[in-house]
Amino acid sequence: MRLKKMFSPGAIYYWLLAVFLYLPIFLLIIFSFNDSALLRFPLQGFTLQWYRDLRNASELLEAAGNSIVVGVFSSLAATVLGTMAAIAIVRFNFPGRNLFVAVSALPLVIPAVVIGVALLILFRQVFDWDLSLWTVGLGHMVVNIPIVTLIVGARLAGFPDNLEDAAMDLGASYWGAQLRVVLPMSASALLAAFLTAFTTSFDEYAMSVFVVGTESTLPVYMYSLLRFPRRLPLVVAMGGLIMAVSVIVIMFAEWLRTSGERK
Amino acid sequence: MEHRSRIATLVSPPALFLIVLFLLPIGFMALFSFRVGTFGETRNMFTLDHYRDFFANAPLLRLLWRSLLISFWVSIYSVVLAYPIAYYLVFQGGDRKLLLLTIIIVPAWVSYLLRVLAWKVILGSTGILASFIAWIGLDPRESAFLLYSSDAVTVTLVYVWIPFVALPIFAALERIDPHLLEAAADLGCTKFEAFLRVTLPLSLPGVVAGFLFVFIPTVGEYVTPALVGGTEGVMFGNLIQDQFLRGLNWPVGSLMSLAMLAIVLVPLVVFARFFKISDIAGV
Amino acid sequence: MKHPSTFKLILLILNLLMVSVLTACAPPAAEETPDEAAPEETEAMPEPTEEMVEEGGPITIMEWSGYEVTENPYLFPDFADTYTPTLESVTEYIFFAEDPEAFARIQSGVQVDLVHPCESYMGLYVEAGLMQPLDTSRIEYWDDLHPKLKEVGQVDGVQYFMPWDWGYESILVRTDLVEEVPDSWADLWDPQYAGNVMLWDSGQANYGMTALALGYEDPWEVLSPEVVEEVKQKLIELKPNVLTYWTDYTQTWDMPASGEAVLTANAWQDAYGYLVGEGYDVAYIDPAEGRMSWVCGYGILKDAQNIDLVYEFLNAAAAPSSAAGLGNWYWYGHANTAAVDLIDDYIVEFMSLDNIDVIFEETVFYQPITEEERGWLIDMWNDVKAAP
Numbered sequence A: 001m002r003l004k005k006m007f008s009p010g011a012i013y014y015w016l017l018a019v020f021l022y023l024p025i026f027l028l029i030i031f032s033f034n035d036s037a038l039l040r041f042p043l044q045g046f047t048l049q050w051y052r053d054l055r056n057a058s059e060l061l062e063a064a065g066n067s068i069v070v071g072v073f074s075s076l077a078a079t080v081l082g083t084m085a086a087i088a089i090v091r092f093n094f095p096g097r098n099l100f101v102a103v104s105a106l107p108l109v110i111p112a113v114v115i116g117v118a119l120l121i122l123f124r125q126v127f128d129w130d131l132s133l134w135t136v137g138l139g140h141m142v143v144n145i146p147i148v149t150l151i152v153g154a155r156l157a158g159f160p161d162n163l164e165d166a167a168m169d170l171g172a173s174y175w176g177a178q179l180r181v182v183l184p185m186s187a188s189a190l191l192a193a194f195l196t197a198f199t200t201s202f203d204e205y206a207m208s209v210f211v212v213g214t215e216s217t218l219p220v221y222m223y224s225l226l227r228f229p230r231r232l233p234l235v236v237a238m239g240g241l242i243m244a245v246s247v248i249v250i251m252f253a254e255w256l257r258t259s260g261e262r263k
Numbered sequence B: 001m002e003h004r005s006r007i008a009t010l011v012s013p014p015a016l017f018l019i020v021l022f023l024l025p026i027g028f029m030a031l032f033s034f035r036v037g038t039f040g041e042t043r044n045m046f047t048l049d050h051y052r053d054f055f056a057n058a059p060l061l062r063l064l065w066r067s068l069l070i071s072f073w074v075s076i077y078s079v080v081l082a083y084p085i086a087y088y089l090v091f092q093g094g095d096r097k098l099l100l101l102t103i104i105i106v107p108a109w110v111s112y113l114l115r116v117l118a119w120k121v122i123l124g125s126t127g128i129l130a131s132f133i134a135w136i137g138l139d140p141r142e143s144a145f146l147l148y149s150s151d152a153v154t155v156t157l158v159y160v161w162i163p164f165v166a167l168p169i170f171a172a173l174e175r176i177d178p179h180l181l182e183a184a185a186d187l188g189c190t191k192f193e194a195f196l197r198v199t200l201p202l203s204l205p206g207v208v209a210g211f212l213f214v215f216i217p218t219v220g221e222y223v224t225p226a227l228v229g230g231t232e233g234v235m236f237g238n239l240i241q242d243q244f245l246r247g248l249n250w251p252v253g254s255l256m257s258l259a260m261l262a263i264v265l266v267p268l269v270v271f272a273r274f275f276k277i278s279d280i281a282g283v
Numbered sequence C: 001m002k003h004p005s006t007f008k009l010i011l012l013i014l015n016l017l018m019v020s021v022l023t024a025c026a027p028p029a030a031e032e033t034p035d036e037a038a039p040e041e042t043e044a045m046p047e048p049t050e051e052m053v054e055e056g057g058p059i060t061i062m063e064w065s066g067y068e069v070t071e072n073p074y075l076f077p078d079f080a081d082t083y084t085p086t087l088e089s090v091t092e093y094i095f096f097a098e099d100p101e102a103f104a105r106i107q108s109g110v111q112v113d114l115v116h117p118c119e120s121y122m123g124l125y126v127e128a129g130l131m132q133p134l135d136t137s138r139i140e141y142w143d144d145l146h147p148k149l150k151e152v153g154q155v156d157g158v159q160y161f162m163p164w165d166w167g168y169e170s171i172l173v174r175t176d177l178v179e180e181v182p183d184s185w186a187d188l189w190d191p192q193y194a195g196n197v198m199l200w201d202s203g204q205a206n207y208g209m210t211a212l213a214l215g216y217e218d219p220w221e222v223l224s225p226e227v228v229e230e231v232k233q234k235l236i237e238l239k240p241n242v243l244t245y246w247t248d249y250t251q252t253w254d255m256p257a258s259g260e261a262v263l264t265a266n267a268w269q270d271a272y273g274y275l276v277g278e279g280y281d282v283a284y285i286d287p288a289e290g291r292m293s294w295v296c297g298y299g300i301l302k303d304a305q306n307i308d309l310v311y312e313f314l315n316a317a318a319a320p321s322s323a324a325g326l327g328n329w330y331w332y333g334h335a336n337t338a339a340v341d342l343i344d345d346y347i348v349e350f351m352s353l354d355n356i357d358v359i360f361e362e363t364v365f366y367q368p369i370t371e372e373e374r375g376w377l378i379d380m381w382n383d384v385k386a387a388p
Helices: A002-006 A009-032 A049-056 A058-091 A097-109 A112-126 A133-157 A162-169 A174-185 A187-203 A218-227 A229-262 B002-032 B040-044 B049-056 B058-092 B094-109 B112-123 B128-135 B150-174 B178-186 B191-219 B223-228 B236-247 B250-274 B277-281 C003-025 C050-056 C077-090 C099-107 C119-127 C147-152 C185-189 C203-213 C225-241 C249-258 C269-277 C307-318 C320-330 C337-342 C345-351 C357-362 C371-386
Strands: C059-064 C091-096 C161-174 C197-200 C242-246 C263-267 C282-284 C292-301
Touching: A009 A229, A009 B058, A009 B094, A009 B112, A009 B150, A049 A058, A049 A229, A058 A097, A058 A133, A058 A174, A058 A187, A058 A218, A058 A229, A058 B002, A058 C077, A097 A133, A097 B002, A097 B191, A097 B250, A112 A133, A112 B002, A112 B236, A112 B250, A133 A187, A133 B002, A162 A174, A174 A187, A187 A218, A187 A229, A218 A229, A218 B112, A229 B094, A229 B112, B002 B250, B049 B058, B049 B250, B058 B094, B058 B150, B058 B191, B058 B236, B058 B250, B058 C371, B094 B150, B112 B128, B112 B150, B112 B223, B150 B191, B150 B223, B178 B191, B191 B250, B223 B236, B236 B250, B236 C099, B236 C371, C059 C099, C059 C307, C077 C091, C077 C307, C077 C320, C091 C099, C099 C119, C099 C203, C119 C292, C119 C371, C147 C161, C147 C292, C161 C185, C161 C203, C161 C249, C161 C269, C161 C307, C161 C320, C185 C203, C185 C225, C185 C263, C197 C203, C197 C225, C197 C249, C203 C225, C203 C263, C203 C292, C203 C371, C225 C242, C225 C371, C242 C249, C249 C263, C249 C269, C263 C269, C269 C282, C269 C320, C292 C307, C292 C357, C307 C320, C320 C337, C320 C345
Parallel strands: C059 C091, C197 C242, C197 C263
Antiparallel strands: C161 C263, C161 C282, C161 C292
16 A cells, blocks of 8 residues: 555655755756856766865955845844744734735745835835945845744744633733743744745845845855856855755754654 | 743744844835935935836836746646645555655755756756666757756756655545545545545645645746846746846846745735645644 | 644754854954065065955955866966965956946946956947046056057046956858858858857847948947948848857857857957867868957956055966966967967967057057947847847
8 A cells, every 4th residue: 555655646756856956056056066157068077175165265254244244133123023923913903914924925926126226225215325245134134024923923823822811810910921821832933934934034135136235144155256267166065064964954854843843 | 821921932933033033124124115315315315217217127027927927837737747746645655754754855955056057967968867868869959858948947946846746745635535536436436536526625725725836936046047038938037137237227136026025925825715724834 | 743743853954054144244264465466577576475465354256257266276377376376265256248237237236346448449448437446556557558558447537447468359260161262251241150149148249240241341430320220230130040149159169069059259369379279170261251350357346455466466367477378378469469479379370469559550449439339339239139
């Protein structure tokens, strides 16, 4: 019976598609060990050169550091704001709720180029600010708040509000109840939302390129390398590392999110 | 009532943030499209010239249309390819369905730029696809799929988006009550008929959500076209980016962004009329 | 209940993240200056010390890719030798692929100390109030730089830019992959080359070469909306022949090498030098209408920070050793024409590096453009790209 299931048309299709999805990634990993500056076949031999070069690629590492800083802080802020929005949406009914939901979700579906352009005009023409990692961070928050709202909101919708009511009956204030009952219960969703936001921020290029200043983020720097083909092996090696880390982080976030739901 | 202050406290910060850093900028961008120039005194002068020139610029409008078509086909292909995966996982996945779904999702979290780069390698004229075509005896240079074409853009984008589309479809299919299918079988439907008349319609909100989830951002795509599109695969987003990072004609660039925004809002509004977010996200 | 352990888990993760943030932010360990003294040629300049670098910080250069001293120290040997162990903490680069891009980014507020534009854009930078004049007394080899090239870097008699590199634009041909080697710009339109042509992603360059192909002797004299429109139509006609656009010079090296680009237009001569050196059958033609030519140079932005370091860099750029590196590696001309005998003879001969008048009299030299003309060229190129 198991065997029949394994070779059902659905299963075959699934595995074919999975191979299709993973093949290009494995290709890049292979090339990151290829002893050649050009990304073409035939392969030239095994080398760890590119990974070794990473240690000296100070600009690349600086950009990576910038991305981590921007990612952590903008995701923290987005998690706070998104959680507040989620609590309001799920637990309350108020005039303008639908509009608020729509606005909270909108950045997720607007093309990144439009957000980038709009922010560039805001920062440069209206506020007359210099472009910097701050402007990038603010942009990332705009893109990440909807993600956090959706993830945390889904979790909150999954358990009823009588626990907070019980806490309040026992003498806790509303905010105390939030802090000591609701947040801990959604902790896994909060963390999952933070990690998801972080990964999105870490990989964000399309909008960031408009509001980035002298200090680069990793994707912006990587793209500049992509345009200048001789640096490609370094990018691929960096990519190999990023892939490994992102995969681990996201699988962890997924586990957290779903383990929260199973409670 | 007490609730009002709680609501206000919870709603104000995110609302304010999104108003100042999302809604307002878009408003300013719309206003900026009426300026004459980007810097100096020209930026304080008003004109309708850019609008007039834009609507008179037939090649530009045709490019916008072509970009919409590319986005449309990318979305269709993604949905069509992702639907069987979601279906298989929901109805035959059993206990492992979440794990199997995660396996499909994980590639999506690899850096977008790297995934496009991978396709640049595969599609290149000394890449795998070309070698394969040559091996089976055809001329690689005749193949339309190769690098620097709009087909290359389509293939790469479908590859990027399939994992993202699988999610809402999966969620929608999961929510279908299996009893409905049993009832259909009891009433004499074949499996295929049951699919057509019960499963498919009920999963429609998820399908449409998935379609829009791909379609809307893809309309503004410029990274993939720049890397694998060559001359044929240029999309509207590329020209917008040019206006800001090369052309210095921000009013025209704003106008183009605004046009794009208007176009993507149409399907969104239509969608919102017929479905609610609660249908898809369960929020 | 599971909550306490989840909390601990969260704390652990946050700790890990904080640690990684802090290590990423840690300033690089202070480097020691090299023991060797500054090289002999710069005796007149104050010795570079650790304080000098720390005070002003590194210099940021808006540069074409391929000239960065960190990867190509032979282009600025004096500077590289002085700062060798710490070169990467002394210079930071932001790359661009075309003049409009550099101009746009600086106008948009990106802060740099030095910029490396070409002749047609130099005036625009000054007009936009972005530059400070050069103190030529601080540049040791200033008098060795050719006067005609120095003139190019002047606006209203004030010296804003120091000329550095000059050269040509022409068609690079893989002679073994074509039946007929083209001998004019107009030949690019020949249907036999369908799918074989690679163009520079630059409206200005393509305007120039197309105007020549259309029969105009001097594209920059006749620059007007009517001619731009004519050029636009002609470029749209070229599209079936075009494989793709190149944005970085290494594409002009690699794609002809792989055979993907048989004809590469508006290629600079560094590609020819490289491919010849690698043993490929290539030609850098002398089109009937004439090659195009250019001069580029460095200018100091008004808000530049570490001025002393900036002038050190400029001195290294003006030095004969730089001329030797630029000529022998890239086959480019250098503004220090007195140093031309440091370059290999066959290169000097092929590229007429000893005769600066060539670029002014025998080729089509890029001319300064106004802001309005800049807009025409960019709009034209966008329209060409938008056309099916």
